[in-house]
Amino acid sequence: MHRRRFLSLAAGLAVAGGCGRVGGTGAPVMNRLTIVAPAARGQGWDQAARALAAVLVAEGLARMVEVSNYPGGLGSAALGAFVTARGPFVREGRLLLTGMPMVAGAEIANAASVVKSTTPLARLVGDWAVLAVPVKSRLRSFEDFAAVLRRNPAGLVVGGRLEGGSDHVLYGMIGKCLGVDARLLDYAAYSGWPEAFEAVHDGRVAALLGSARSFMPEIAAGRLRPLVVSSAERIEGIDAPTLMELDVRLEYTDWCGVLGPRGMSREDRDAAVALCDRIDGSPRWRALCAANGWNRVYLSGDDFRQWLTTETGRTRGVLGELGLLSATATSYRHKLLG
Structure with a gap:
């Protein structure tokens, strides 16, 4: 076989819980948190969104978590609904569940890339x-x-x-x-x-x-x-x-991660990343991952942003070769690359 290297990785629910702060984790207790899921209830990664909500409340990391579903358009509906948050993240935050389809959808639509229109926080699991x-x-x-x-x-x-x-x-x-x-x-x-x-x-x-x-x-x-x-x-x-x-140098997972609103303050971004770190380290979360067959592929903060930037470019290249990018988008990309 030819040797080529192509690595890649690859309605609403409200959950309420008690108050409190988890000591020594660096993650503040959220007052109210909304997770925007790019899938209909019970489909795609919606189950992961609801598992996240349950773990956040059970671990005492959020007092109330709501899952809002926006299916359709390779995640474009959810991305469009994910407006810039108002006020401090710890008081009323918003997280967007994301994955490769949303990254591809933005590229196909010739819209701003996911990494540029949001604040990348963490890659959680994959399939x-x-x-x-x-x-x-x-x-x-x-x-x-x-x-x-x-x-x-x-x-x-x-x-x-x-x-x-x-x-x-x-x-x-x-x-x-x-x-x-x-x-x-x-x-x-x-x-x-x-x-x-x-x-x-x-x-x-x-x-x-x-x-x-x-x-x-x-x-x-x-x-x-x-x-x-x-x-x-x-x-x-x-x-x-x-x-x-x-001898096909390719590793790939249909990954799922979380994003924050564009323009988050450094303090809010650090708080959100700490929240993700706490989730990944939670025995409850790891048990749910094992039960649902989700593979933990955790990466957070700047490492995730860098990976997502590279992955977006790689995905765009494949979409172009598949003929899924418009002539305008392709010409624009060539212009940017000089």
Whole structure:
């Protein structure tokens, strides 16, 4: 296989609790906190938003936490609703749950990047991906898949979630690593996994690429055969090698993190990052991550901002090669790069 390196990582609910301050953590007690989630209730990372709310109250880090849902548009609806906060963060703060789809959505819309329109605080968890085919597929291994893709990039239809979302971008990354022209890749987007599973089983798509934890039941039931996973190490319960094992230098997770409003004061930003640090260190949070199959990929503060800046550029590059950026956006990017 070609050796290329392409690393990437990859309605409302109100929860009320008692007062108090957690000593020695550096995280102040919030009076009221709103978490804006870019997904409908029960979908996407909404469950993570509600887990965050429960942990914040249980740990005594916030007296009341509300989750506000703004689904739609690769996170654009949530980003648009996330206006600059008023007053001190510790009195009435707002956090925006984010991830790769929101980063991609801003780039596709030729809007201000997520990193520039908010204050990056922390990357929390991620979900590894798996490439899988029906058990009767003639593609017995990832090597078979790669060989067909190199010979005829448009000959395989791969299904996943929204166009321009995490699965689509990962497919573009895999294509790049294999030396395939990403513009020729054929990708079918589905609103949910039930529709995608139906499509792969009736032959409308040759393979599915997406959430490892969502594929587990289909794999365990013997309906899907995993070909490869995007994690650094093999995933328990999925009998498939990693991309890295197969000399495809790519590690990727569909990550989830939190952002603060643009223009936060240094004091408010430090308080918000301390809050994230406290969450990641919470046994309650870690137990919820384990129970839900979320992989902790924690990174906070300036390290997260730097990573997000790099990841935004990498994502934009793949979106351009997939043909998902407008001519205006592409021309503007070339102008900026000189």
